Amino acid sequence: MAKIIVFHFTEKGRLPKLSKEELIDIRNKFLDALKDYPDVHFNGTFVDENGMGICDWEAPNPEVVKEVVQKVLGSPPADPTIVVNQVLL
Numbered sequence: 001m002a003k004i005i006v007f008h009f010t011e012k013g014r015l016p017k018l019s020k021e022e023l024i025d026i027r028n029k030f031l032d033a034l035k036d037y038p039d040v041h042f043n044g045t046f047v048d049e050n051g052m053g054i055c056d057w058e059a060p061n062p063e064v065v066k067e068v069v070q071k072v073l074g075s076p077p078a079d080p081t082i083v084v085n086q087v088l089l
Helices: 020-036 062-073
Strands: 002-008 041-047 053-059 081-084
Touching (some): 002 062, 053 062, 062 081
Antiparallel strands (some): 002 053, 002 081, 041 053
16 A cells, blocks of 8 residues: 555645535545545545645555546546655654
């Protein structure tokens, strides 16, 4: 399993300000979609006040994460989706 990071830093890729209810709805859609991907785990989304940040995943590869995002949001991530390796603990 690889650690996959989806970046949100460009104007197109930044996350819009959403209500708590909208965030819960999106989370539920991801959880529902992930039932079809038992080898993929969503660890969370982390952003600053401007919507810039990352989504943290564990998956076999970045393409699977892009597929899940496309399925839920209707389009693939706008910014890079990459595999990262831990170098410091």
